[in-house]
Amino acid sequence: MLPSKEREAIIDLIHRQVVPAIGCTEPMAVALCVAKAAEILGKRPERIDLSLSGNILKNAMGVGIPGTGMIGLPIAIALGAIIGKSEYMLEVLRECTPEAVERGKEYIAEDRIHIAYEKEDPDKLYIKVCCYADNHESEAVIRTTHTNFIYLRRDQEVLLDNTRLKAETAASENALQLTMRKVYDFATTSPVEELDFILEAKRLNEAVSEEGLKGNFGHRIGKTVSSAIGRGVMGDGIMAKVISKTGAACDARMAGAMLPVMSNSGSGNQGICATMPVVVFAAENNNSEEELIRALILSNLTAIYIKQSLGPLSALCGCVVAGTGSSVGITYLMGGNYDQVTYTVKNMVANLTGMICDGAKPSCAFKISTGVGTGVMSAMMAMQQRYVTSVEGIIDDDVDRCIRNLTTIGKDGMNETDRRVLEIMTDKTK
DSSP states (O other): OOOHHHHHHHHHHHHHHSOEEESOHHHHHHHHHHHHHHHHHTSOOSEEEEEEOHHHHHTTSSOEETTTTEESHHHHHHHHHHTOOGGGGGGTTTTOOHHHHHHHHHHHHTTOEEEEEOOSSOOSSEEEEEEEETTEEEEEEEESSTTOEEEEEETTEEEEEOGGGHHHHHHHHTOSOOOHHHHHHHHHHSOGGGTGGGHHHHHHHHHHHHHHHHSOOTTOHHHHHHSHHHHHHHTTSHHHHHHHHHHHHHHHHHTTOSOEEEOBTTBHHHHHHHHHHHHHHHHHTTOOHHHHHHHHHHHHHHHHHHHHHHOSSOSBOHHHHHHHHHHHHHHHHTTOOHHHHHHHHHHHHHHHTTOBOOOSSTTHHHHHHHHHHHHHHHHHHHHTTOOOOTTSTTOOSSHHHHHHHHHHIIIIITHHHHHHHHHHHHHHHO
C-alpha cells in the first residue's frame, strides 16, 4: 500500500480531474469564461469579442448545446452571458430554460458575438473573452485547463493576473509523478472506503446511458447495437452490451442531452469511456462492488496518467486514452494481475494510436465504440498472455515508455495533422 500522504495526493488529483460537466467541455468552458466576464462587467454585455485556440474551435463547431436543440458556439456564448453562473464551473448553463434559449437566439441575431481564431498563444486550450456595455469593459482568460482562469479585468482594474505562472502551474499539475505501477498499486491496495467516491461517476454516466437508449440522439449507436438487427449481427453478449451502453451515453451527450456526465481530464466523452465499459462488464461478470470501485479507479487514473504527458487537448482522439483506461479496468475485473494490465496497455497502444480528433460531434460515439470494443479485445488477449511486443512498431518493453511513445505522437508528431484538420473544418464553414 502506498503511504497515506501519497494516497491523499492521488485522491486530490482524481477529484480535480474527474468532475461533473453538462454538455461538451469546450463550449462549456467558453460559456464559463463568458459568464465570468459578464459577472465582472456587472450587466448583460452589449458586445462580446472572443479569441479562441484552434482546438477549442474544433471541439465546439459541431456539438449539441444542452437544453437548446442547437449546435455550436454562438448559443453557448449567448447563454453564458444571459444566464450563465461561473460558480457552477462546467455546469455553467445548468439553469437554461426555453425562455433563455429564445433570448439567446435574439442575442445572436443582433450580431453581438464576434469570434476570432487565436494564433499567437501557443496553448492548445486558450479562451479570451472581452465584454462591453455602457462604456465599460471586462476581460477573462482561461488557459491550459478548462476552468483555469489566468486573467480577469474590469476597465483598467486588474483583478487577477497569473499569465506568468503558466509554467509553474503546469509543473504543479504534474508534480505528482505517476507510473503504471503506482496507478495499479493505488487502485488495488488503497482502503476501499477512500475510493468509493468514484461510484458517483457510475451513477451520473449510467443515467446518461439510459437516456441515450430511451431517446433518439445523434447517430443512435447505442440503440443500433441493441436493436434487432444489432443483436442479429453482434449477439447479446458482454461485448455488445459494453458498446451499446457506452455508445448510448455518448450519443446523448454529443446531441445535447441536459444531463451531467462525470468527465475525466476535461472531457465528458473520456469520462464516459473510462466508466461505462467497466460498469457494464462488472455487472455482466458478477463482480463485487469493491472490485467495481477498484476497477473504476484504475481506469480513470490510467486515463489521467496518460493525459499528464499528452495534455488536455491534442490531435489524438480521447477514445485512445480513456479506452486504454477502461481496458485495464476490465482486465482487473477479469482477475488480471499487474503484468496482464501492462499487456493490455501495449495492445491498446499498438492498435488505436493515430486515431485523429476532428472535433466534438455526434459521430464521436462511433470512435468511442471502436475504443471500448478494442479495449475488451485487448483485455481478453492479455488474460491469455498475448500482447504486442517491442519488436513491433512503437511498443516498448517498459510500459511507461510505451505510454510516452503514444503521447509523443499525439502531442508532437500529430501537430500538422491538427492544423490540417482545423483547416478542413473551417473551410467547410466559409
